[in-house]
Amino acid sequence: MAQTIHLTLPTEATPLIRKAAELLQRTINERSGARLVPENGELTLELALQPGLGAEGFEIADGPQNTVRVLANDERGVLYGVGKLLRSSRYSSEGFEVGTWRGVSVPQKSVRGIYFATHFHNFYHDAPLEKVQRYVEELALWGINTLSVWFDMHHYESFQDPAAQEMITRLQGILSTAREVGITPSTGFLANEGYAGSPPELRATWGCGDRHLPAHYHTELCPNVPGARDQLLRWTKERLVPFVEAGLGYLWLWPYDQGGCCCHQCHPWGGNGFLKCAEQVARLAKREIPDLKIVLSTWDFNSYYPGEWEGLAQAMAEDASWVDYIMADGREGHFPEYPVKHGSPGGLPLIGFPEISMIGHTIWGGWGANPAPVMMQGLWNQGKGLLSGGYPYSEGIFEDLNKMLFAGFYWDPDRSAEEIVREYVAYEFSPEVVEEVTRAIGILERTLPRAWGQTGEEPRFPIERPEEIEEAEALLWAADARLPEWARRAWRWRILLLRGIIDGELLRNDFHTSEAAETALEELTVIYHAEHAGRYVAPPTKAARRVQRPC
Ligand SMILES: [Zn+2]
Structure with a gap:
């Protein structure tokens, strides 16, 4: 010592x-x-x-x-x-x-990223900038070397909208810290994304007979309407400027959720209209930033229409000079079949987009930490032999441990989730509590899935597998008593302990909240800076429940 x-x-x-x-x-x-x-x-x-x-x-x-x-x-x-x-x-x-x-x-995967979904008034959107910046520094210590953020156009009337400019300033602040700790800035554009004030006559089609795009903001443009591609390129040029200043290294181009057009000429979007838009945007961006890497996303490919992966493969076989990476991952842990069976389109390197936030309930992180080492290991095992890395999708700090699991997998693909959990617990809490906290984390993963019901005026949150809740709560309290003061007061410990407290209270109150549970939910709201958060990312306090509905 x-x-x-x-x-x-x-x-x-x-x-x-x-x-x-x-x-x-x-x-x-x-x-x-x-x-x-x-x-x-x-x-x-x-x-x-x-x-x-x-x-x-x-x-x-x-x-x-x-x-x-x-x-x-x-x-x-x-x-x-x-x-x-x-x-x-x-x-x-x-x-x-x-x-x-x-x-x-030595790290085995070269693209070790995180994606901050900077929207919904979540932590990344609303917390004081210095807290987000400190968090970025802490991610870098785990080997994260690229960070993506999003400027969500549909929130704004135009680029000149003061709210848009405020967001740009915030994103630049996050990315400048990223660069200071060796993290390469990244952002993503929907290929046909539009502002709230986009010209109605240029807009995309989202319902075509029996073809209907389920996630669409109706502000997107159709690249086959005369004038729309020029408009998309003007908007691209305009909003690239602050990212050029921020040292942008990767630009994702995204097809769906939201986005897309299902008109006759764009169909099937992922293998047709999307590629036409994306290529023009990519070539323009590469002219503005010569070292820029273009990441072409295949999110939701073949979900609404067949033939999208096949269309992409054909296009990349003809000319892949404007793409550097293909991003491939699926919803709910399903890695897409196409690249597994046929290889990556154009032989391009693949990177993943694993889901680490939206787990177990429709309010993500609303009950505290959502550690999921078994699920994360399963996600990683599906793609680890194919991927050059990835960007886990993050809605906040409640899945901090899940981020570090992927940081660990990207560094050493064969490292086990359990080994990374133990390293995390020893470092963030104490080497003295590794056994009990690792066991509690395993239980918190199994006991997370829950519903939101209503008994008269009173909400009820039945937990699917409540058997081990009291054991997790006891383990966490026992560890709490043994932690050094700095760890016991840190938000990483509080969100884990609060999860144990809330679940124990729900169990003892027939899955209704109690006074202690309400206090814990209030504390989570303060930790997340979620006072104005949207329904998916706001802990379900009494105040939040007044505007949320059971989902
Ligand atoms: Zn169209």
């Missing part, structure tokens, strides 16, 4: 290496009684570059006289090595006990 630590950096330290040192120091200061000293520390931590280890990789090794070295292939590797060192170390009021993990570690 060291009370004084001397930290050394390479003489040519880049801003990212200095940032890694800053995060190391911040974590030690916040969690332990140790302090950094300019010389003669009881422990020396040395951050250094050692090219040749493999892209973004690092080695942690012992040096002479109580020195531990983080040797990194490159500047990102320094940050990821610092993250690993922090996760394997122990913290107490007496000092800092440096982790015993030694060895070389």
